[in-house]
Amino acid sequence: MSKPPDENMCFGCSPQNPVGLKLKFEQDGDVCRSYFIAGPVHQGWRGIVHGGLLATLLDEVMAQWLWMRGITAMTMEMTTRYSRSVRVGERLTVEASMTSARGRLIEMAGRLLLPDGTVAVRAKAKFLKVKPEKVKKEVPAIE
């Protein structure tokens, strides 16, 4: 197995990862937010964005909420509820906030909104705080 590179190559946020999503994040009070426009390479059914990609966006924005607050945690469990199809080319908004924290366990909620504000996907996830040595990562881009 090849050694992972030293620089930040996060699929979600690294500006260097050539096949990554290159997400940037903003903080708005208790909410972490990002925007994304899916292209044809992100589709499953024709013209419709792949659900796994949408789950990735939600996982990433929830993880970034924690990372931006200096909390090193990994996704332990995540559920997604897909209510509306998301079409290629739409400007999507993904948002995350914390719902509870107890010991090492942090529960997060995320939602993905269509341009008209309709919630297309909701996510709930459990993150577990880990020692920073378990995960190595550079500080991601913040706008």
Ligand SMILES: CCCCCCCC(=O)SCCNC(=O)CCNC(=O)[C@H](O)C(C)(C)COP(=O)(O)OP(=O)(O)OC[C@H]1O[C@@H](n2cnc3c(N)ncnc32)[C@H](O)[C@@H]1OP(=O)(O)O
């Ligand atoms: C900053 C940008 C980064 C972006 C990355 C996006 C986020 C990600 O995708 S992270 C990658 C995906 N996730 C992973 O790879 C994690 C893989 N899993 C692991 O490494 C481990 O299982 C890990 C770290 C989650 C937990 O391991 P470990 O520290 O040994 O904990 P473990 O002993 O199993 O459980 C700890 C506690 O949680 C409890 N627990 C375990 N599972 C659950 C659960 N599903 N719900 C509630 N509690 C649970 C356990 O009972 C235990 O409780 P207690 O301490 O009271 O006994």
